[in-house]
Amino acid sequence: xxxxxxxxxxxxxxxxxxxxxxxxxxxxxxxxxxxxxxxxxxxxxxxxxxxxxxxxxxxxxxxxxxxxxxxxxxxxxxxxxxxxxxxxxxxxxxxxxxxxxxxxxxxxxxxxxxxxxxxxxxxxxxxxxxxxxxxxxxxxxxxxxxxxxxxxxxxxxxxxxxxxxxxxxxxxxxxxxxxxxxxxxxxxxxxxxxxxxxxxxxxxxxxxxxxxxxxxxxxxxxxxxxxxxxxxxxxxxxxxxxxxxxxxxxxxxxxxxxxxxxxxxxxxxxxxxxxxxxxxxxxxxxxxxxxxxxxxxxxxxxxxxxxxxxxxxxxxxxxxxxxxxxxxxxxxxxxxxxxxxxxxxxxxxxxxxxxx
Amino acid sequence: xxxxxxxxxxxxxxxxxxxxxxxxxxxxxxxxxxxxxxxxxxxxxxxxxxxxxxxxxxxxxxxxxxxxxxxxxxxxxxxxxxxxxxxxxxxxxxxxxxxxxxxxxxxxxxxxxxxxxxxxxxxxxxxxxxxxxxxxxxxxxxxxxxxxxxxxxxxxxxxxxxxxxxxxxxxxxxxxxxxxxxxxxxxxxxxxxxxxxxxxxxxxxxxxxxxxxxxxxxxxxxxxxxxxxxxxxxxxxxxxxxxxxxxxxxxxxxxxxxxxxxxxxxxxxxxxxxxxxxxxxxxxxxxxxxxxxxxxxxxxxxxxxxxxxxxxxxxxxxxxxxxxxxxxxxxxxxxxxxxxxxxxxxxxxxxxxxxx
Numbered sequence: 001x002x003x004x005x006x007x008x009x010x011x012x013x014x015x016x017x018x019x020x021x022x023x024x025x026x027x028x029x030x031x032x033x034x035x036x037x038x039x040x041x042x043x044x045x046x047x048x049x050x051x052x053x054x055x056x057x058x059x060x061x062x063x064x065x066x067x068x069x070x071x072x073x074x075x076x077x078x079x080x081x082x083x084x085x086x087x088x089x090x091x092x093x094x095x096x097x098x099x100x101x102x103x104x105x106x107x108x109x110x111x112x113x114x115x116x117x118x119x120x121x122x123x124x125x126x127x128x129x130x131x132x133x134x135x136x137x138x139x140x141x142x143x144x145x146x147x148x149x150x151x152x153x154x155x156x157x158x159x160x161x162x163x164x165x166x167x168x169x170x171x172x173x174x175x176x177x178x179x180x181x182x183x184x185x186x187x188x189x190x191x192x193x194x195x196x197x198x199x200x201x202x203x204x205x206x207x208x209x210x211x212x213x214x215x216x217x218x219x220x221x222x223x224x225x226x227x228x229x230x231x232x233x234x235x236x237x238x239x240x241x242x243x244x245x246x247x248x249x250x251x252x253x254x255x256x257x258x259x260x261x262x263x264x265x266x267x268x269x270x271x272x273x274x275x276x277x278x279x280x281x282x283x284x285x286x287x288x289x290x291x292x293x294x295x296x297x298x299x300x301x302x303x304x305x306x307x308x309x310x311x312x313x314x315x316x317x318x319x320x321x322x323x324x325x326x327x328x329x330x331x332x333x334x335x336x337x338x339x340x341x342x343x344x345x346x347x348x349x350x351x352x353x354x355x356x
Numbered sequence: 357x358x359x360x361x362x363x364x365x366x367x368x369x370x371x372x373x374x375x376x377x378x379x380x381x382x383x384x385x386x387x388x389x390x391x392x393x394x395x396x397x398x399x400x401x402x403x404x405x406x407x408x409x410x411x412x413x414x415x416x417x418x419x420x421x422x423x424x425x426x427x428x429x430x431x432x433x434x435x436x437x438x439x440x441x442x443x444x445x446x447x448x449x450x451x452x453x454x455x456x457x458x459x460x461x462x463x464x465x466x467x468x469x470x471x472x473x474x475x476x477x478x479x480x481x482x483x484x485x486x487x488x489x490x491x492x493x494x495x496x497x498x499x500x501x502x503x504x505x506x507x508x509x510x511x512x513x514x515x516x517x518x519x520x521x522x523x524x525x526x527x528x529x530x531x532x533x534x535x536x537x538x539x540x541x542x543x544x545x546x547x548x549x550x551x552x553x554x555x556x557x558x559x560x561x562x563x564x565x566x567x568x569x570x571x572x573x574x575x576x577x578x579x580x581x582x583x584x585x586x587x588x589x590x591x592x593x594x595x596x597x598x599x600x601x602x603x604x605x606x607x608x609x610x611x612x613x614x615x616x617x618x619x620x621x622x623x624x625x626x627x628x629x630x631x632x633x634x635x636x637x638x639x640x641x642x643x644x645x646x647x648x649x650x651x652x653x654x655x656x657x658x659x660x661x662x663x664x665x666x667x668x669x670x671x672x673x674x675x676x677x678x679x680x681x682x683x684x685x686x687x688x689x690x691x692x693x694x695x696x697x698x699x700x701x702x703x704x705x706x707x708x709x710x711x712x
């Protein structure tokens with residue numbers, strides 16, 4: 001089993017802590033370890049370190065090697081720029097196929113938290129077995145506990161296979177991030193799960209599926225594969241990435257494919273998708289305040305303060321996020337934390353590069 | 357006419373901009389000039405610069421002379437520590453009496469804003485005249501335009517003298533900062549004015565009144581006066597300040613005195629008593645936001661941002677104050693801005709001196 005960690009994200013939802021040069025996966029927000037370090041640690045008991053590949057952009061490489069000095073450049077697959085998950089997964093697949101045609105791939109994000117590592121390993125093993133036995137495409141679905149609007153959902157069919165308390169269902173459909181009313185219906189229905197973005201399949205299987213659902217992408221990949229290890233690979237890669245369409249694997253492949261399964265489990269999973277998620281994952285005082293770093297709250301409840309240097313003093317405020325990082329300060333209500341990207345967009349429009 | 361500016365305040369309501377070493381009167385919050393510079397500029401057309409005296413504590417002297425290089429040390433009257441306004445005014449009076457027994461004193465705070473300087477000068481001249489003619493104690497009362505709870509009030513009688521559109525009334529009573537319900541009644545009654553803290557009287561008059569209402573203070577002052585210009589003055593001053601009771605001139609003298617008048621006028625006066633007042637005095641954009649320095653607001657209304665260096669980015673927030681200054685950040689609702697002193701108190705309790 002090989003792991004492919006998609007680490008190319010340039011998350012903006014943790015601004016001002018995350019910056020263009022320092023996306024979320026390279027940050028240690030909740031732990032002394034960074035999210036990408038934690039992601040790899042979580043895999044190594046099950047997957048040989050040499051079998052873990054990272055897909056990322058060249059600008060991030062130095063930073064990655066600083067955080068993961070064990071990694072050798074051969075384990076890093078560079079993308080010239082992001083084109084969503086389908087090209088990223090296709091690129092990793094053609095490399096793995098060259099190394100090991102019969103490999104099973106686990107594709108996973110670099111910046112999520114999974115608390116129940118035992119169940120996670122169990123799920124990966126069930127997935128590997130199914131991927132080999134029945135040529136299936138397997139995804140991990142998280143039992144939702146609230147009508148979250150920040151996640152994609154997977155609807156499963158009624159029939160399930162059980163294994164050690166973990167249920168495996170056939171997938172009916174993938175759903176984009178819903179509005180709140182829809183999310184409530186999803187939760188009530190009982191057959192919708194959160195899409196963790198973790199996939200398990202044979203390398204051969206995903207390439208076959210890309211061929212049938214995204215033939216253009218497949219043709220480009222096939223052509224590129226022939227140049228792997230050769231001098232013209234970087235140039236070919238660049239050209240390929242310029243041409244291909246940006247599309248997600250869910251929408252481009254999974255949605256239309258047969259033989260797609262979901263492993264339903266409760267992993268203590270969190271995508272740490274916003275400052276509000278950081279709040280939810282943090283320890284709180286008796287007034288529900290979470291203070292990470294240098295903060296002080298008088299007469300306030302359920303706030304998140306994050307500052308590694310200057311003192312953040314909050315008075316008479318409820319449900320607020322206040323973050324100081326480097327040369328910027330963010331103030332927004334917890335329920336608006338998902339919209340921090342709007343601020344970052346405005347900084348971009350105004351060319352305020354010193355804050356990006 | 358001599359001016360006595362009380363500049364010893366160590367305001368905490370502008371934290372984190374104001375610090376122990378940098379109280380409000382030495383800050384330029386709304387203008388390129390500091391409040392004390394503006395206070396003096398406002399007086400000089402009417403009062404000879406050499407006749408302007410400042411009462412302050414020794415720690416502030418260097419700072420003052422940096423901002424007002426024209427001032428000579430003889431114009432600075434030092435208080436070893438603050439004991440409220442009665443001792444401060446008494447101390448200034450014994451000095452003025454030595455210099456000029458027939459002088460008229462205008463006592464005024466160092467950190468207020470007055471927009472209508474012409475009316476202000478007119479009021480001072482009316483006051484001077486009354487002080488000389490009828491041995492009166494005159495105060496300036498501001499026509500209130502809202503039920504403010506942050507100011508003291510002066511209730512006047514019905515009978516008025518008029519002079520050039522400015523009315524002068526006999527004072528009925530001085531009232532402390534009221535609660536909101538009381539402030540509404542004050543406003544409705546029509547005979548309550550805001551107490552500007554500006555007083556006009558003959559030096560001889562105020563000393564006589566101190567003698568009758570605060571005899572202990574008077575005895576100390578009399579004793580101290582004999583040492584002015586002598587080598588034992590500083591020691592005597594220190595001893596005197598240790599012993600005397602901390603009391604305001606309003607409560608200690610004015611409240612019980614006869615012959616107290618109030619000049620009612622509308623000076624465009626503001627005591628700039630909190631960040632909320634700064635908001636009210638600042639220019640706003642079409643969403644009601646006031647940004648002083650480096651700020652950006654997305655989807656927010658009626659906020660105040662103040663930062664001279666780092667970017668303060670605010671998203672989805674209404675009626676909030678966000679201030680970055682030096683090593684600290686303040687976040688509080690505008691309506692709680694008066695309670696910033698509670699934060700400062702907590703910093704003191706916790707000995708967090710680097711933020712004080």
